[in-house]
Amino acid sequence: MSKKSPWLVAYGPGPDAETRVVAFPHAGGSASYFRDWAQHLGPxxxxxxVQYPGRENRLAEPLVPTMKQLAQGVAEALAEGPDDARETVFFGHSMGAAVAYETLRLLEAWGSSSVTRLCVSGRELRAGPEPDAAVIRDDEALMASMTRLGGTRSAVFDDPDLREMVLDIVRNDYHLVDSYRADPAAAPVRADVLALTGDRDPQVDLGRIDAWASVTTGSYARHVFPGGHFYLADHAPRLMGLATRSPAAG
Incomplete structure (x- = not known):
């Protein structure tokens, strides 16, 4: 692809870097959440x-309502990019973990072997309601959920216009997640899998997190950090170190 893809935002230098880390934001999140994480990567x-449609520089684009469409868009952008063959690590948080997993499945089905590690953060493999469950959330329920998880500054809710925009995005993303369920019959991926979570995350049962081991023929490991659903905000250096270290490093 000769032109810059709107799906991918570059942070930090590294056009000749051997390894590319691709970060997938959470529900309601945008690419800028990971803006400062480049400083924690080696040379x-x-x-x-990943920049999902309908936010930041893609604000004018319609929101994507299904996991299939979202993963397809990201996978196509990565497959058509000039550095498709570069060794790649996926890091997805919450909804982003599911998007990263489904994107990886597509890329491997298309014959790509560039993604060597899938880091899934803050999400169980088969989480949330069944696909046919109708989950209706009004503004108050959405704001309560966002406040409980700790991913949104309270000042966002004080501005009516900003609140409306954010709630529209979150409502779309919650519907996307609620209507998604990982296929238990899916072929396992070849990339190594690393599961990451906070020890006080209300959305993750530590007794079920290791179900991620079943999706790969590669290696599997998990790491539990102090914190809640957005534990990662306090552990970015450690997380990027884990994501990019060689298997021989343990």
Whole structure:
């Protein structure tokens, strides 16, 4: 692809880096959430953050209502990019973990072997309601959920216009997640899998997190950090170190 893809935002230098880290934001999140994470990568790595439609520089574009469509868009952008063959690590948080997993499945089905590690953060493999469950959330329920998880500054809710925009995005993303369920019959991926979570995350049962081991023929490991659903905000250096270290490093 000769032109810059709107799906991927580059943070930090590294056009000649050997390893590309692709970060997938959470529900309601945008590429800029990972803006400062590039500083925690070594000189051999570069960071790309996925920009979902309907936010930041893609604000005028319609929101994507299904996991299939979202993963397809990201996978096509990565497959058509000039550095498709570069060794790649996926890091997805919450909804982003599911998007990263489904994107990886598509890329491997298309014959790509560039993604060597899938880091899934703050999400169980089969989480949330069944696909046919009708989950209706009004503004108050959405704001209560966002406040409970700690991912949104309270000042956002004080501005009516900003609140409306954010709630529209979150409502779309929650519907996307609620209507998604990982296929238990899906072929396992070849990339190594690393599961990451906070020890006080209300959305993750530590007794079920290791179900991620079943999706890969590669290696599997998990790491539990102090914190809630957005534990990652306090552990970015450690997380990027884990994501990019070689298997021999343990």
């Amino acid at each position: 051999g790595c570069t960071l790309r953050s």
